[in-house]
Amino acid sequence: MIKNRLKQLWADGKPTINGWLSIGNSFTAEIMAAQGYDCIGVDLQHGALDYSGLLLMLQAMRASATVPLVRVPWLEPGIIMKVLDAGAYGVICPMVNTAEQAAEFVSYVRYPPLGSRSFGPTRVNFAAGANYASESNGEILAFAMVETAEAMDNLDAIASTPGLDGIYVGPADLTLGMTQGRLPPAFDREEPEMIEAIQHIVAACKKAGIAAGLHCGTPAYAARAIGWGYNMTTVSNDVRMLAGAAEANVKKFRELTGGSSVSAGSKGGY
Numbered sequence: 001m002i003k004n005r006l007k008q009l010w011a012d013g014k015p016t017i018n019g020w021l022s023i024g025n026s027f028t029a030e031i032m033a034a035q036g037y038d039c040i041g042v043d044l045q046h047g048a049l050d051y052s053g054l055l056l057m058l059q060a061m062r063a064s065a066t067v068p069l070v071r072v073p074w075l076e077p078g079i080i081m082k083v084l085d086a087g088a089y090g091v092i093c094p095m096v097n098t099a100e101q102a103a104e105f106v107s108y109v110r111y112p113p114l115g116s117r118s119f120g121p122t123r124v125n126f127a128a129g130a131n132y133a134s135e136s137n138g139e140i141l142a143f144a145m146v147e148t149a150e151a152m153d154n155l156d157a158i159a160s161t162p163g164l165d166g167i168y169v170g171p172a173d174l175t176l177g178m179t180q181g182r183l184p185p186a187f188d189r190e191e192p193e194m195i196e197a198i199q200h201i202v203a204a205c206k207k208a209g210i211a212a213g214l215h216c217g218t219p220a221y222a223a224r225a226i227g228w229g230y231n232m233t234t235v236s237n238d239v240r241m242l243a244g245a246a247e248a249n250v251k252k253f254r255e256l257t258g259g260s261s262v263s264a265g266s267k268g269g270y
Contacts, residue, residue, distance in 0.1 A: 001128050001135040006067050015226040020237035024049025029057035039067035058087040080108040087124045090141030092168050097150040099157035106163035109142040143168040148177035159208035166211030187217035202229040
């Protein structure tokens with residue numbers, strides 16, 4: 001089986017950068033995978049795609065050395081096992097609130113005797129190379145998302161779950177969960193209480209000997225997170241980068257030509 005490069009990079013003490021795909025398009029996935037990311041996550045939870053789109057995206061990413069990760073919609077065995085059979089080398093599971101849920105999640109990622117994953121590696125049997133069945137338990141990554149007040153209360157127990165490889169932090173939901181809507185959802189938090197929470201999570205991961213990942217909006221904030229001890233940082237996503245680059249080009253054109261502008265997101269005909 002082809003080895004999971006993320007595990008080796010972390011063992012060597014190297015920080016890693018993760019890309020993020022929310023647009024269900026194989027060409028977008030191919031382009032992103034060619035840019036030098038250590039890994040790329042495909043978002044089945046909030047992304048504009050389904051399983052059939054995911055499969056094509058994983059195939060398009062195969063030509064690169066980037067490690068394919070998938071965020072599943074929920075803690076549900078069917079989709080977790082199906083994305084693994086499609087070729088995911090890591091699964092990110094949202095809204096894991098207790099150690100019991102973390103253990104349940106891990107069981108869906110591992111074949112017996114370490115878990116309850118059903119055998120049927122339809123595509124990954126070809127994409128990952130020989131001996132997948134015997135080696136995958138040691139190569140596939142299981143990331144639980146801690147993003148609620150309940151999860152923060154159970155943080156140490158979740159981090160200590162046998163077989164869990166890491167915790168992935170989505171700052172937007174974490175902020176909503178911890179402040180009950182008092183603060184708006186966003187990346188790159190600067191509020192002292194949120195920075196404290198983000199640093200508390202990475203400390204719990206270090207104590208448990210597992211990896212920590214954080215979704216960031218900018219490279220500068222991602223670098224700060226690496227300094228706090230995070231092993232993996234996601235920088236933006238395909239949607240935000242497409243919108244940001246397009247907006248910047250239009251704005252520059254208007255400045256240079258003095259032309260009238262059409263407000264972003266305006267509706268109507270031509």
